Amino acid sequence: MWMYEKRLQFPVKITKTCPKTAQLIISQYGGPDGELSASMRYLAQRYTMPDKAVGGLLTDIGTEELAHMEMICAMVYQLTRHLSVEEAKAAGFDAYYIDHTCGLWPQAAGGVPFTAKEFQSKGDAITDLMENLAAEQKARTVYDNLLRMITDPEVREPLKFLRTREIVHFQRFGEALEKTKEKLDSRNFYYFNPEFDKNFLNGNTAFRKESF
Amino acid sequence: MTQEHLAMAWVPVQQWGLLYREEEALGIGTIFQDLNKPFFAAEDGLQGAASAFGDQEISAPVKNQQTGGQFPGENSAPREREALLRKIQQVSFVLDDLRLYLDTHPEDKEGLSLFKAAGERRKALMKEYARQFYPLTADCMVETCWDDPGAACFCWQKGPAPWEGGCV
Numbered sequence: 612m613w614m615y616e617k618r619l620q621f622p623v624k625i626t627k628t629c630p631k632t633a634q635l636i637i638s639q640y641g642g643p644d645g646e647l648s649a650s651m652r653y654l655a656q657r658y659t660m661p662d663k664a665v666g667g668l669l670t671d672i673g674t675e676e677l678a679h680m681e682m683i684c685a686m687v688y689q690l691t692r693h694l695s696v697e698e699a700k701a702a703g704f705d706a707y708y709i710d711h712t713c714g715l716w717p718q719a720a721g722g723v724p725f726t727a728k729e730f731q732s733k734g735d736a737i738t739d740l741m742e743n744l745a746a747e748q749k750a751r752t753v754y755d756n757l758l759r760m761i762t763d764p765e766v767r768e769p770l771k772f773l774r775t776r777e778i779v780h781f782q783r784f785g786e787a788l789e790k791t792k793e794k795l796d797s798r799n800f801y802y803f804n805p806e807f808d809k810n811f812l813n814g815n816t817a818f819r820k821e822s823f
Numbered sequence: 824m825t826q827e828h829l830a831m832a833w834v835p836v837q838q839w840g841l842l843y844r845e846e847e848a849l850g851i852g853t854i855f856q857d858l859n860k861p862f863f864a865a866e867d868g869l870q871g872a873a874s875a876f877g878d879q880e881i882s883a884p885v886k887n888q889q890t891g892g893q894f895p896g897e898n899s900a901p902r903e904r905e906a907l908l909r910k911i912q913q914v915s916f917v918l919d920d921l922r923l924y925l926d927t928h929p930e931d932k933e934g935l936s937l938f939k940a941a942g943e944r945r946k947a948l949m950k951e952y953a954r955q956f957y958p959l960t961a962d963c964m965v966e967t968c969w970d971d972p973g974a975a976c977f978c979w980q981k982g983p984a985p986w987e988g989g990c991v
Contacts, residue, residue: 614962615960615961616960617984618911619986620912620916621849622909622912622988625988664927668926668927671922671923671926681985681986685986689988741832744834758864767865771852771861771865772851774862775853775858778853779852779855779920779923782834782837782858783924783926783927784834785832785833785834785835787927788834789833789836797826797828800828800830800831
């Protein structure tokens with residue numbers, strides 16, 4: 612269950628219309644490393660996580676990513692809310708405008724629509740946590756790239772905040788990986804899949820010892 | 824702590840360390856000083872951001888040289904509602920960051936004690952905001968009606984939408 616709280620996690624107040632910036636930032640809404648795919652990735656993976664605390668972490672980070680998605684959408688909205696057709700044309704925002712006017716629609720900066728192919732849920736705790744570590748790094752790189760290109764301080768402040776969150780989440784997923792490894796035998800982390808071969812996890816140590 | 828092993832990644836588990844103050848953590852993006860890793864191309868902009876917004880801070884947070892901690896829209900006279908909302912955002916962010924820390928450090932006494940203190944402050948501020956302005960959650964709305972049955976109304980749509988820039 613989710614409850615809505617009527618505020619942004621970090622304030623977004625952009626006063627200058629800039630469809631070009633909107634077109635770049637929208638990638639963090641519907642792009643391959645965007646906040647929508649981050650949220651769906653973590654919220655999808657948690658059901659089968661063998662460590663309850665890791666499932667809880669996925670819920671909490673997945674929830675925070677929803678708040679980040681709301682920030683990104685607020686930024687795109689504020690960058691385009693007073694848009695004129697001439698500005699859209701001049702900035703190359705015309706193709707988006709034709710299909711969506713100034714409505715929010717998840718797509719990558721290059722126009723590729725959001726799809727579930729953007730994220731993985733593999734049903735193996737080690738694999739999924741590695742995916743998440745990489746996902747946080749990819750999102751950080753996108754924020755780095757955005758910060759290189761965008762000069763408006765009103766846009767940069769929320770982007771810097773979001774970039775730092777990627778690094779914090781990376782650290783937490785690293786700790787989740789450590790927690791998951793504690794449940795496995797360090798001589799061979801890959802002997803079984805902790806999400807599928809549950810009998811290996813539930814105290815069946817005699818069997819495990821024999822196996823190595 | 825798990826040791827390094829061949830064919831396996833390893834991230835050290837964070838130890839409790841120095842924290843940013845509640846007023847500055849939100850602007851930085853974490854409460855943990857150890858996790859603040861700025862990007863060089865973001866630092867130049869920071870100087871610009873700080874000068875562009877001036878120094879009319881509500882609570883005049885100390886500017887961290889690495890990160891600044893300025894918000895957009897600061898050059899207009901701060902209003903009471905925005906000041907209270909800012910406090911809610913700041914204390915809520917402490918809880919957001921702590922929640923993730925406690926997910927992987929559930930026994931951490933310092934973390935737990937800060938979580939409890941910040942949680943209580945947030946609860947009081949949310950109630951105060953609903954009473955003075957409008958409810959931020961459906962629970963706040965119910966609580967307001969409970970405290971003042973005469974003023975009971977469905978006020979969920981009161982106040983600006985968050986994406987309109989009203990929550991700065």
